[in-house]
Amino acid sequence: MTAVPFEHSRKPHLGEAFFKVVLYVAAAIILITLGAILINLFVSGRQAFQHFGVKFLWTDQWDPVRDLYGAAAPIVGTLASSAIALLIAWPLGFGVAYFLTETCPKPLRTPIGIAVELLAAIPSIVYGMWGFFVLAPVMSSTVEPWLADRLGWIPPLPSEDNPLWWWFQGAPLGPGLLTAGIVLAIMILPFIAAASRDVLKTTPQLLKDGGYAMGATRWEIVTGIVIPAVRGSLFGAVFLGLGRALGETMAVVFVIGNANRMPDSFFAPTASIASIIANTFPETEVGTMKQAALLALGFVLFMVSLVVLAVARLLLRQGRMAA
Numbered sequence: 001m002t003a004v005p006f007e008h009s010r011k012p013h014l015g016e017a018f019f020k021v022v023l024y025v026a027a028a029i030i031l032i033t034l035g036a037i038l039i040n041l042f043v044s045g046r047q048a049f050q051h052f053g054v055k056f057l058w059t060d061q062w063d064p065v066r067d068l069y070g071a072a073a074p075i076v077g078t079l080a081s082s083a084i085a086l087l088i089a090w091p092l093g094f095g096v097a098y099f100l101t102e103t104c105p106k107p108l109r110t111p112i113g114i115a116v117e118l119l120a121a122i123p124s125i126v127y128g129m130w131g132f133f134v135l136a137p138v139m140s141s142t143v144e145p146w147l148a149d150r151l152g153w154i155p156p157l158p159s160e161d162n163p164l165w166w167w168f169q170g171a172p173l174g175p176g177l178l179t180a181g182i183v184l185a186i187m188i189l190p191f192i193a194a195a196s197r198d199v200l201k202t203t204p205q206l207l208k209d210g211g212y213a214m215g216a217t218r219w220e221i222v223t224g225i226v227i228p229a230v231r232g233s234l235f236g237a238v239f240l241g242l243g244r245a246l247g248e249t250m251a252v253v254f255v256i257g258n259a260n261r262m263p264d265s266f267f268a269p270t271a272s273i274a275s276i277i278a279n280t281f282p283e284t285e286v287g288t289m290k291q292a293a294l295l296a297l298g299f300v301l302f303m304v305s306l307v308v309l310a311v312a313r314l315l316l317r318q319g320r321m322a323a
Contacts, residue, residue: 038302045296051289056296062260069293071300073262077177077270078301080263081256082245084181085188090238092185093192098222100193101200113197120190128254131183132175136255139182140174144267148172170265173257178266180256184248188241195237199230239312246305249274273301 048056048069059070096116100109151168203226211221227234257269258279271279277294284291 038299038306041295041299041302045292045294045299047289047292048296051292056293057300060262064290067289069290071273071293071297073260074271074273074276074297075300076262077180077256078246078272078274078304080177080270081180081184081252081272082242084178084266085184085245086238086242088182088185089189089192089241093189093237093241094196094234096189096193097196097200098226100197102218116190116193118190119186120194124187124248124251125254127183127187128251131179131251131255135182136174136179139176139179140172144172144174144178148267168266170267172267173269175255175257176267176269177256177263180252180272183251183255184245187248187251188244191244192237192241195240196234199233199237200226202233203229236312236314239308243305243309243312246308247274247301248272249278253278273297 052059052069056069056071057075058072060072060076061068061070062073063069100113100116104112147168148170154167207225207229208221211225216224252272253275256272256275258271258275259269260271260276263270277298280290281294284294
């Protein structure tokens with residue numbers, strides 16, 4: 001008598017089929033929702049793109065009286081504040097992750113890891129209030145004057161619209177581009193640290209033990225073995241933090257200064273895409289060019305965030321496949 005293979009003898013189970021359908025429906029709902037948001041933003045903001053053309057993306061004017069709008073200032077504010085946040089949070093996040101996986105005593109790894117991850121649970125408005133009432137006065141009275149005294153000699157960056165872009169000069173107002181970048185760095189630090197810690201755990205222990213056996217130092221192990229082995233996934237963790245920083249709203253509204261103009265230094269107040277939408281959208285009349293410009297800004301932010309998160313997922317996936 002011929003034996004029937006296991007996969008053919010298995011009878012279909014109604015619950016398993018139903019669960020599979022539910023999973024497909026859930027995935028379809030997510031895709032449809034994202035697509036609907038994207039299409040709605042594009043259609044609603046199409047009037048601004050049609051009226052101003054592609055110049056809408058690099059024009060820095062924002063004049064509701066004359067109905068002239070440009071996205072350059074909030075785009076630069078968003079990218080610059082996110083870049084500052086990455087420069088601060090990336091090395092700190094990697095250092096925290098390496099400490100938790102390699103050098104931290106085992107009894108302390110869990111409580112310290114939980115403490116770092118709790119930073120992600122703090123509401124963004126709390127970060128904004130702390131940044132405005134605590135960090136901004138310290139920045140205006142101490143940090144920004146200190147930076148201006150020691151780094152104010154750095155030559156300015158010329159541009160067509162802004163002939164002199166002074167890096168560390170200007171009035172120490174407190175709320176501004178640098179303050180927003182520091183607050184964002186604190187907010188994305190737990191995301192980068194948690195993702196980097198998971199990535200570092202995938203490094204084969206055999207490789208590190210071999211390096212130590214050959215007399216390599218901790219620094220040589222990190223730079224010569226750990227980082228090359230998980231380089232792509234580490235970049236993926238950074239892009240996850242960048243995606244979080246790009247879309248942050250309430251904390252940035254408190255500390256960026258909310259001046260819809262191109263920043264001329266790290267101390268200058270400016271605006272991000274999310275902050276200008278949050279500040280002006282509630283008072284905007286329906287069907288106006290201003291509303292179309294704000295929705296066009298939302299479309300730009302959505303696309304940038306989508307690309308960043310897609311790159312992050314791709315890098316993390318490649319890292320896991322390589323491991």
